Amino acid sequence: MDTTLVELFRHNQWANLRLLAACSGLSEEQLDASAAGTYGHIADTLVHILAAEEPYSIRAVVPLVQAIHHATEHRTQVLTILSQLGIEPPDLSGWAFGDAMGY
Numbered sequence: 001m002d003t004t005l006v007e008l009f010r011h012n013q014w015a016n017l018r019l020l021a022a023c024s025g026l027s028e029e030q031l032d033a034s035a036a037g038t039y040g041h042i043a044d045t046l047v048h049i050l051a052a053e054e055p056y057s058i059r060a061v062v063p064l065v066q067a068i069h070h071a072t073e074h075r076t077q078v079l080t081i082l083s084q085l086g087i088e089p090p091d092l093s094g095w096a097f098g099d100a101m102g103y
Contacts, residue, residue: 005064012071014100015092016049019075022082022090035084038077049074 023031023042031043039045049071055063079089090096 008064008068010101011094011097012068014097015075016071018090018092019078020046022087023078026087030085030087033081033085035077035081038080039074042078042081045074045078 023046026042032041034041039048052070053067075092079092082089
């Protein structure tokens with residue numbers, strides 16, 4: 001179980017860093033892009049993903065589940081916006097993670 005939990009959070013960090021890298025060259029106009037049904041602009045969503053992972057006092061299982069769910073949901077929203085801008089989004093799937101990690 002310990003290695004599974006570590007791998008889940010390793011994927012979370014990997015996917016966050018990969019998405020940040022994919023967005024690092026975007027123009028201000030692109031960072032200000034949004035899509036219906038998403039959290040908001042790309043820049044705001046990225047800040048929200050990272051700020052929401054700040055620790056606080058609660059039963060351990062709740063933030064663990066929420067961290068994985070929360071980041072996945074918002075990464076998907078940014079991927080949608082990138083696609084609508086005609087930018088090929090990075091593959092953040094578990095399969096791509098396994099390949100990148102050499103599993």
